[in-house]
Amino acid sequence: MSNLPIDPAAAVPVDTESIVESAVEGPSTDPAHRKKKKFVFVRNAKSITGLVILAVFVVLAIVGPWIAPHNPNDVSLDLLAPPSGSHWLGTDHLGRDVFSQLLVGTRSVMIVGLVTGVGATLLAVLIGVSAGFLGGIPDEVLSALANIFLVLPALPLIIIIASQMDNAGSMVIALVLAATGWAWGARVLRAQTLSLRGRDFIEAARATGESTGRIVWFETLPNLTAIIASSFVSTVTFAVLSQTTLAFIGVTSISDWSWGTVLYWAQANQALSRGAWWWFVPAGLLVAVLGMALTLINFGIDEFVNPRLRLAGMSAREMRRSGIRPRIGFTARVRNLPRTYAHPTPVVSAGVRSSGEPVATTSDEPKETVR
Amino acid sequence: MKFLLRRLGFYVLTAWAAVTLNFFIPRVMKGDPVQSLINRFQGQIDQDAVHSLYVLFGLDKKQSLWQQYVDYWKEILHGNLGISFAFFPTPVSQVIKDSLPWTVALVGMATIIAVVLGTLIGTYLGWRRGTWADSILPVMTFFSSVPYFWLGLLFIALLAVTFPVFPASNAYTPGMTPSFSFAFLQSVVQHGFLPALTIVLSSVAGWILGMRNMMVTVGSEDYVTVAQAKGLPERRVMYGYAARNAVLPQVSSFALSLGFVVSGSLVMELVFSYPGIGAQLFAAIGAKDYPLMQGIFLVITVAVLLANILADVVYVFLDPRTRQEG
Numbered sequence A: 001m002s003n004l005p006i007d008p009a010a011a012v013p014v015d016t017e018s019i020v021e022s023a024v025e026g027p028s029t030d031p032a033h034r035k036k037k038k039f040v041f042v043r044n045a046k047s048i049t050g051l052v053i054l055a056v057f058v059v060l061a062i063v064g065p066w067i068a069p070h071n072p073n074d075v076s077l078d079l080l081a082p083p084s085g086s087h088w089l090g091t092d093h094l095g096r097d098v099f100s101q102l103l104v105g106t107r108s109v110m111i112v113g114l115v116t117g118v119g120a121t122l123l124a125v126l127i128g129v130s131a132g133f134l135g136g137i138p139d140e141v142l143s144a145l146a147n148i149f150l151v152l153p154a155l156p157l158i159i160i161i162a163s164q165m166d167n168a169g170s171m172v173i174a175l176v177l178a179a180t181g182w183a184w185g186a187r188v189l190r191a192q193t194l195s196l197r198g199r200d201f202i203e204a205a206r207a208t209g210e211s212t213g214r215i216v217w218f219e220t221l222p223n224l225t226a227i228i229a230s231s232f233v234s235t236v237t238f239a240v241l242s243q244t245t246l247a248f249i250g251v252t253s254i255s256d257w258s259w260g261t262v263l264y265w266a267q268a269n270q271a272l273s274r275g276a277w278w279w280f281v282p283a284g285l286l287v288a289v290l291g292m293a294l295t296l297i298n299f300g301i302d303e304f305v306n307p308r309l310r311l312a313g314m315s316a317r318e319m320r321r322s323g324i325r326p327r328i329g330f331t332a333r334v335r336n337l338p339r340t341y342a343h344p345t346p347v348v349s350a351g352v353r354s355s356g357e358p359v360a361t362t363s364d365e366p367k368e369t370v371r
Numbered sequence B: 001m002k003f004l005l006r007r008l009g010f011y012v013l014t015a016w017a018a019v020t021l022n023f024f025i026p027r028v029m030k031g032d033p034v035q036s037l038i039n040r041f042q043g044q045i046d047q048d049a050v051h052s053l054y055v056l057f058g059l060d061k062k063q064s065l066w067q068q069y070v071d072y073w074k075e076i077l078h079g080n081l082g083i084s085f086a087f088f089p090t091p092v093s094q095v096i097k098d099s100l101p102w103t104v105a106l107v108g109m110a111t112i113i114a115v116v117l118g119t120l121i122g123t124y125l126g127w128r129r130g131t132w133a134d135s136i137l138p139v140m141t142f143f144s145s146v147p148y149f150w151l152g153l154l155f156i157a158l159l160a161v162t163f164p165v166f167p168a169s170n171a172y173t174p175g176m177t178p179s180f181s182f183a184f185l186q187s188v189v190q191h192g193f194l195p196a197l198t199i200v201l202s203s204v205a206g207w208i209l210g211m212r213n214m215m216v217t218v219g220s221e222d223y224v225t226v227a228q229a230k231g232l233p234e235r236r237v238m239y240g241y242a243a244r245n246a247v248l249p250q251v252s253s254f255a256l257s258l259g260f261v262v263s264g265s266l267v268m269e270l271v272f273s274y275p276g277i278g279a280q281l282f283a284a285i286g287a288k289d290y291p292l293m294q295g296i297f298l299v300i301t302v303a304v305l306l307a308n309i310l311a312d313v314v315y316v317f318l319d320p321r322t323r324q325e326g
Helices: A016-028 A031-043 A045-067 A098-134 A136-151 A154-164 A170-181 A183-197 A200-207 A212-248 A259-268 A277-305 A307-312 A316-321 B002-028 B033-040 B047-056 B065-077 B092-127 B132-145 B148-162 B182-219 B222-229 B234-263 B266-272 B277-286 B290-318 B320-325
Strands: A333-335 A368-370
Touching (some): A045 A098, A045 A277, A098 A170, A098 A183, A098 A259, A098 A277, A136 A183, A136 B002, A154 A170, A154 A212, A154 B002, A154 B266, A154 B290, A170 A183, A170 A212, A183 A212, A200 A212, A212 A259, A212 A277, A277 B132, A277 B148, B002 B065, B092 B234, B092 B277, B132 B182, B148 B182, B148 B266, B182 B234, B182 B266, B222 B234, B266 B277, B277 B290
C-alpha cells in the first residue's frame, strides 16, 4: 500500500483519450514511412483473419438468396429432419430448409449492420467533432446529449419502440439502432478532437487563414480515421447482436428472414426439447463468428492506434523468430542480432518491426535495448 | 466537490429526460390499452366504468398534454406508478417489487463472479503477454461476441434436455412456497445455476480483455520497471504495482455494470422463463400494459443512474487526480 506510486502522469488509467493520443502521431512522418505504416494494419494477422471472414459474409449477403438451394418459405414433407444431403442443415417444423433460411437471412443482417454502422458513425462524427471543435456552450449541450443517450438503457428502449411498430422491417430496426447507438463514438471523437484542436498544425492552419470547414475536413478528420473506423466496427457488432436479439424475441417482422428470425422460430416451436440442434446452433454460431471477425478487426485497429499493445500483438512464434524475448511483467527486451554484421553501415535490427520504427544500431557490440 | 456537483446536475438532467421520454412513449403509440382491457373482460364493464378507466390510466383525451405531463410528474414524485393493465388491479409498484429481487439476486451474483474471475484471469494474461497466454484471446473474442441468449439455449439443450442435470425454466420448483428453508434455497440455487452460468460465460470475456489490455499498458510504465529493478518479488510487482493501477478502470466499469444488472439480462429471463423484471417487461409489451412498461423502464433508468453516481464517487475516492481537478 505504502509504495504505490501516485505519480499523476504515470498512473493514468488508459481511457480512450490517451490511447487515441498516440494515434495522432501516426501518419505525420515522411512519405516512405507513411507507406510502410499503411500496411501495418493490414499485415496484422488478427485484422487479416477478421477481414477475410467479413468478406465471406459480405459475399454471402450479396449472392445468398441466389445460391440458396431451396426457397426458405417452401414447406415440404420432411418435418424437423436432421441434416442430410438435400437439406444441409436439416429442416424446421414446417419442413422448410434451415440452410436456405440462414443464407437468405445473411443479407438483412449485413444490411442492418451496415446501415446502423454508417448512420451511427455519421451522427457520432457530426456531433462529436462539432462538440470538440466549437467548444463552449454548444459543446456542453452536445456532450450532455451524448451522455444522456449513453446512460439511457438502450435495449429496453429499443424493445419498447420496436414492439410498437407492426412488423418492423430491417430498415426501421437499423434506424432505431443508429439513433440509439451513436453516443459512445461521439464521446470518443469529441475527446480526440479536443486534443487535436490545440495541436501546432491546426494552429498553423488557422494562422494561414484556412476556413473552419477546411480545417475540420482536411486537417482534423484524416487524423481521426482510425477512431472513426474503430467506432464504425463496434457499432456494426452492436447492431448485429441487437438485431438478432430483437428478431429472437419476435419484435421485428417474422416473415423477414434473418439469423434471429430462425432462432425465433426454433424457440417458438420447442426446438430445444425436441432435440433439433441443427435448428438453433448454426444461427448462433454465425452471429458469434461475425462478431468475432469484427472484434478481431477492431483489435487490429487498436494495436495500430496504441503502440503499447502492438508488441503484444505479435504471436509468440513471431517474437521468437525476430529475437524478442518477452520479459514477463514489464517491457519486452529487444536483443540485438548476433554479431554477424561487421560492416560499418547502420543496420536496422529486425526487432519491433510492426511498430514501424525499427531500432537502428550502429554498434556491433551485442547489447540490449530495453524498449 | 465542484466535479461532483456538475455530475449531479447532469444526472438530474438525465433523469428528467428519461421521465419525459417515458411519458411520451405510450402517448405516441398505436393501440388503445383500455379497449384491449375491455376486450379481455368481455362486456363485464359498463360505459361509466370505461370512462373512469380512461381517467384512471391518464388517457383522458379531454385533458391537455401539458396537464397530463404535470400530473404524471406529480404521480411519480409520490411514488405512484399507476395500475397495471395486465395484472389488473395490482399496482405497478407491487408487480415490480415482486419481480425485482429475482433479477437483482441472480444477475448481481453472476456479475460479481464474472468481474472477480475476469479481473484475476486478465491480470495473469496481461502479465504473461507475448507467450502462449495470448493465444487464449481469440477464444475470448468468440465468447464476447456470442449472443448470450443463444448460449442459454445451448445450455438448456445440453444440460436440461439431453442430460437433465438442471431444470430448464422457472426460479424454483413450481408449487413450493418461497421461504428461507433449506429445501427452497436449494431449489433456487439449482434453478439459477444455468442462467448464472450463461451470464458469467458471456460477460467474463469482456472483463478479461479489459484487464489484460490495462495490464499490458501499465506493465510498460516506469514505476513497474523500477519496482522490478529494485528486485521486488515477481508477485509483489504484479499485484502491488501493475494490477493495482490497472484495476482502476475495471472498478469503475464494475460500478457501471451494476446499473445493467437490472436491464442487462432481459432476454435471458425470457429464455429461462425466470420471473424477473425482464420477463415482466415482455409480458407488459405483449399485453400493451403501458403503466407497467413505463414503470419498468423508469426502474431500469434509475438503476443505471444510481450506478453512474456510484461509479463517479468510487472514482473520486480511488483516483486522487479527479480530486485535484475539482
